[in-house]
Structures are given as structure tokens and as C-alpha cells.
Amino acid sequence: GAGVSQTPSNKVTEKGKYVELRCDPISGHTALYWYRQSLGQGPEFLIYFQGTGAADDSGLPNDRFFAVRPEGSVSTLKIQRTERGDSAVYLCASSLRLAGGHTDTQYFGPGTRLTVL
Amino acid sequence: AQSVTQPDIHITVSEGASLELRCNYSYGATPYLFWYVQSPGQGLQLLLKYFSGDTLVQGIKGFEAEFKRSQSSFNLRKPSVHWSDAAEYFCAVGTSGNTPLVFGKGTRLSVIA
Numbered sequence: 001g002a003g004v005s006q007t008p009s010n011k012v013t014e015k016g017k018y019v020e021l022r023c024d025p026i027s028g029h030t031a032l033y034w035y036r037q038s039l040g041q042g043p044e045f046l047i048y049f050q051g052t053g054a055a056d057d058s059g060l061p062n063d064r065f066f067a068v069r070p071e072g073s074v075s076t077l078k079i080q081r082t083e084r085g086d087s088a089v090y091l092c093a094s095s096l097r098l099a100g101g102h103t104d105t106q107y108f109g110p111g112t113r114l115t116v117l
Numbered sequence: 118a119q120s121v122t123q124p125d126i127h128i129t130v131s132e133g134a135s136l137e138l139r140c141n142y143s144y145g146a147t148p149y150l151f152w153y154v155q156s157p158g159q160g161l162q163l164l165l166k167y168f169s170g171d172t173l174v175q176g177i178k179g180f181e182a183e184f185k186r187s188q189s190s191f192n193l194r195k196p197s198v199h200w201s202d203a204a205e206y207f208c209a210v211g212t213s214g215n216t217p218l219v220f221g222k223g224t225r226l227s228v229i230a
Contacts, residue, residue: 004160031215033217033218035217035220040222040223041222041223042121042207042209042220042221042222042223043161043207043218043220044220045217045218045219048215048216048217050215056216056217059217091160091161093161095215097215104215105151105163105166106151106211106218107163108153108160108161108162109160110158110159110160111160
């Protein structure tokens with residue numbers, strides 16, 4: 001079946017501009033995660049949705065970053081007034097919600113490479 | 118809070134040789150442990166995971182990993198490396214309830230002829 005998809009695959013923007021990054025999770029997955037991966041680093045958590053609501057947004061670096069998931073499926077990560085330090089690969093992952101508090105595997109998309117000039 | 122340490126930034130092995138990538142985690146309860154692989158320009162692909170039960174887990178592409186609670190380790194192994202295994206490998210730890218993963222910084226594997 002189809003995996004997690006992310007668009008665009010690459011985004012180049014100028015400092016100060018606004019960008020939106022989109023994630024389409026695997027159909028039926030209720031949990032959706034955004035991570036950021038800087039060069040030479042492992043992915044770092046940004047925000048996590050369970051359904052439509054943000055269950056944990058403690059990883060968002062500042063108020064320029066915002067994410068939505070209005071219908072519990074597709075999610076958009078929004079970055080205002082971009083800075084050169086925002087340049088990174090933004091990864092999206094999704095997983096099923098299992099009963100009993102158990103966790104399921106997170107399946108990752110190919111990522112969006114954001115470059116801020 | 119959880120943390121993951123991958124002590125080796127870069128490892129080079131000869132094709133056909135055995136491989137062991139180290140991973141140490143810090144977490145107070147029983148962790149959920151994962152190994153992912155990332156090829157250049159690609160997303161993360163799950164190799165294997167440990168949730169509970171048998172501490173030796175088998176994954177795809179001939180990889181296996183062993184959970185050792187006493188050493189807080191979850192090392193990844195492969196008996197015979199292929200050139201196509203050259204990639205970045207990430208160890209990650211999670212907790213119950215679909216919480217976000219905490220990743221190590223990764224180990225880059227190079228394979229030489």
C-alpha cells in the first residue's frame with residue numbers, strides 16, 4: 001500500500017518568507033509526527049498529533065513554527081519568517097494507535113529538504 | 118527523559134565482514150527500541166524493533182539486534198555486510214502510548230571492497 005508522502009520534496013526560500021510543508025500519512029493511521037533533521041544529526045521531534053489535536057508540541061523551537069491537522073489525516077507544518085537556521089530536512093511519520101497504551105511502529109516519509117537563503 | 122547514544126560516528130567495514138553498531142539508551146522503564154536505516158536522500162526505513170519478549174530480534178536485510186537491559190544496550194549486528202548496506206543507521210527509543218521517538222545521532226557505515 002501507499003506509504004507516507006511529503007510535498008514538496010525540496011523547497012528553497014528566502015529569509016523572512018513563509019513556507020508550508022505537507023504530509024499525507026498512511027491511510028488509517030491516527031498518530032502523526034513531525035521531526036526535523038539537521039545535517040549530520042538524528043531526527044529531532046517537533047510535534048505529535050493524535051487525530052486532529054496536537055498531543056505534544058513541546059519540540060517546536062519557537063512560535064514561528066505551527067502545525068495543523070484539521071481532518072485528522074493530512075497535516076501541514078507552517079513556518080513563518082524563515083531563518084537560515086531553519087534549513088533542514090523535515091520528516092513526517094505516522095503510526096496506528098494501539099489499544100492498552102502500547103505503541104506501534106512509526107513509518108517515515110521521504111522528507112522535505114528546506115533551504116533558506 | 119530518554120536519550121540515545123551511538124558512540125561511533127563512522128564505521129568502515131569490508132564487504133563480507135561482520136558488523137556491529139553500538140547503541141546505548143537511557144530510560145527508567147522498559148523501552149521500545151528501534152533501528153532505522155537511511156540511504157542518501159531517502160527517508161528512514163525500519164530495520165527492526167524490540168517491544169518485549171525475546172531479547173534477540175530479527176529484522177529485514179539479514180540484520181539482528183540484542184536487547185541487554187543490564188548494559189542499557191541495543192546493538193545491531195549483521196554477519197556478512199553487502200555493499201548495498203552502506204548508509205546511515207539510527208537507533209531510537211520510545212515509550213508506550215505512541216509517544217515521539219528519541220534518536221541517536223547516527224552511525225555512518227561505509228563498505229569497501
